[in-house]
Amino acid sequence: MRRIQTAIDPNAPVFRENAQRTRAVVADFKALQERVRHERPQRDIERLRRQNKLLVRERLDLLLDPGTPFLELSSIAAYDQFNGEAPGANVISGIGVVSGREVMIHADDSSNKGGAWYPLSAPKIVRALEIAIDNRLPVVHLCDSAGGYLEDLSGVYVMGGRVFRHQCILSKLGVPQVAVVLGHCTAGGAYVPALCEHTIMVRGSGAVFLGGPPLVKAATGEEVTVEALGGADMHTTVSGTADYAVDSEAEGIALARELVAGLAQPRKHFDWADAEPPYYDPRELYGILPVDYKVQFDMREVIARMVDGSRFQEYQPGYGPTLVCGWARLWGCKVGILGNNGVLFSDSSLKAAHFIQLCNQIGTPMIFLQNTTGYMIGRTYEERGITKDGAKMLMAQAGSAVPKFTVVTSGAFGAGYYGMCGRSWDPRLIFSWPQARMGVMGPEQAGNTLADVKLRQLRRERPDASDEEVAELRRRTREKSERETSALWFSARVQDDGVLDPVDTRNALGIALSCAANAPIAEPRYGVFRM
Incomplete structure (x- = not known):
């Protein structure tokens, strides 16, 4: 496997700004966690x-x-x-x-x-x-x-x-x-x-x-x-x-x-080798991650700060570029990684379905790194088969037998959350990063849609509603949408397995892989792929 060549400049202004803002979000989460754990x-x-x-x-x-x-x-x-x-x-x-x-x-x-x-x-x-x-x-x-x-x-x-x-x-x-x-x-x-x-x-x-x-x-x-x-x-x-x-x-x-x-020790499965730390400093994740989910980043830079030696064997690097797939080792365990670099198109969906099958063929557990607005919409994309290609990705997910682990790194919206092994698709463990957001749609779209519905109701009931009342209604619906798409909101309702400091993710996944290796892997069995 080749080492990922980083394009990150830790001295760049955008890196320093990201680091400052992300550290603040992580610090707020840790303060909340400490209160929940210890204040009585x-x-x-x-x-x-x-x-x-x-x-x-x-x-x-x-x-x-x-x-x-x-x-x-x-x-x-x-x-x-x-x-x-x-x-x-x-x-x-x-x-x-x-x-x-x-x-x-x-x-x-x-x-x-x-x-x-x-x-x-x-x-x-x-x-x-x-x-x-x-x-x-x-x-x-x-x-x-x-x-x-x-x-x-x-x-x-x-x-x-x-x-x-x-x-x-x-x-x-x-x-x-x-x-x-x-x-x-x-x-x-x-x-x-x-x-x-x-x-x-x-x-x-x-x-x-x-x-x-x-x-x-x-x-x-x-x-x-x-x-x-x-x-x-x-x-x-x-x-x-x-x-x-x-x-x-x-x-x-x-x-x-x-x-x-006195309990018997289980026999460990999977492909294991000696572990080594990432070549790049995991603390650089703070500078790579934007707090605003709408700002894109290269998932390869995240992978480089999580996997052993920062080495990654990328699969189909020139095809379906909005999904990064490939193999690496994490704490010595060989894993397949699927990470979003944007919206899911037909080619990236097909790439995912094939890669999932390959990982099952060789008994390799998979890690999903989510950051997507979902599957692409529009007439042209429907004519090209985005719905059935997305369905192939879902079918591969459902038929997969190897352990799957998911990290919501930034945005995770629509059916993309499902295709990338969201909570309802049985990952062995699923974690979120503190600044992450997830939901049927982004908070702005959801807030604006809900506000428009409520505004029509208000106009029917009270045609003379003032501009201040309308503005207040929009403010409340936007705040509700922002709150109910946050990682903290989902985690408080046990919709994931916990919020992680990004720097702790490698260790959490290492524990998860070690535990998953206790159980034998069944044979994958897929349903019908609509061709």
Whole structure:
């Protein structure tokens, strides 16, 4: 593979301006992330201390191998919803290393509302378990939840059942799960530890029951204590629901580490070689990326700062130039890369479909770097077959069997988001960069269209509406469009797996590739390509 020859001048004014603006956007995101991760009311922290409980991130520190990376997923989930009552959706999920083994971790955050599951909690857990299923990752559950949020149980009910279904699928696949019951597991939440191969309970604080003492009394008239109804000693000596009773959280987490250490190490798939850093400095990404999604940049410059040695074997470099395709190595793993350099035309769509098939033929995972306004529209392009050529790209996507990973680097709009393996097209993991935008159309087009519709309604209802009212309506619709196409908005609703600092993307993809290598690759099977 040849090294990419950069055309970037770090001393150019446009580079310095991009770097300054992009660093500011990244800094704002990181400040938000820190607030979601760590800011909690002091009264809730004191409550946990009185209960002899650790904070959730203190539990993670005990569970994870020291000095190893933890790839947290959907870190800002729900940050702008539920009046700020459920930061991170009251759940931490992510991929970490425990006793030398890659695992998926689901940890309830009881520092707010007792760790109650809000409407976005279950989708976040479901997504973590989907990733575990796809990548054959053992799961460690750190259970401490008050159950479903009582003021919106309908928002938890259906997806909550999906959590338990995914646990059953993991067991069916032979992928073990370990639960450490650190607090109450009530109602449906009781099934989380019950569906695990190994369950540990902490005496005095851990409890598992379908209905707690107040509900039991209301339903049956029976009066019973928490310990008698669902405590650690009862479940490990009488019901058999749990396997081990321990006297402290630290002891329970240490035992979980021992159990994970006893799991068999999987055989890794894919083509691996010795890793090497990029030749070009990844921090130069800040200067390459424009904050304005409408400003184009060369995706090769991004690839050069992510892949090993900045080397890239480009496929069909002279054909379909608005899509860059080729092979590289990332942390030693051979990957196929598809990156947008503009709108998708028929030639770039056909190039993508063929390249996807080639990667499947040789069992090479793919990375999609999104930056596109979508597929080209217009009479001439329809006559040339853009719709059916785009459909070929989608068909190749659906038939692909190798792992796929997606990074939304800038703009991702229309069906181009689908063709480049958006969230609905089953990437193993999908991340966004903080300045990225995505949606059916760009925020300006969406805002103007919505404003025109609302303006016609206003004129029908109030023909004498003032110019100030019209201007205010347009301002509100534009702000709504800007807000609801942002990467932060999508990530807060668990529509991706998290927002990344661009410089951290290489490491995140390295972890993702290592995890994906745990699972065997099926044979691709394609549907009918309209020729």
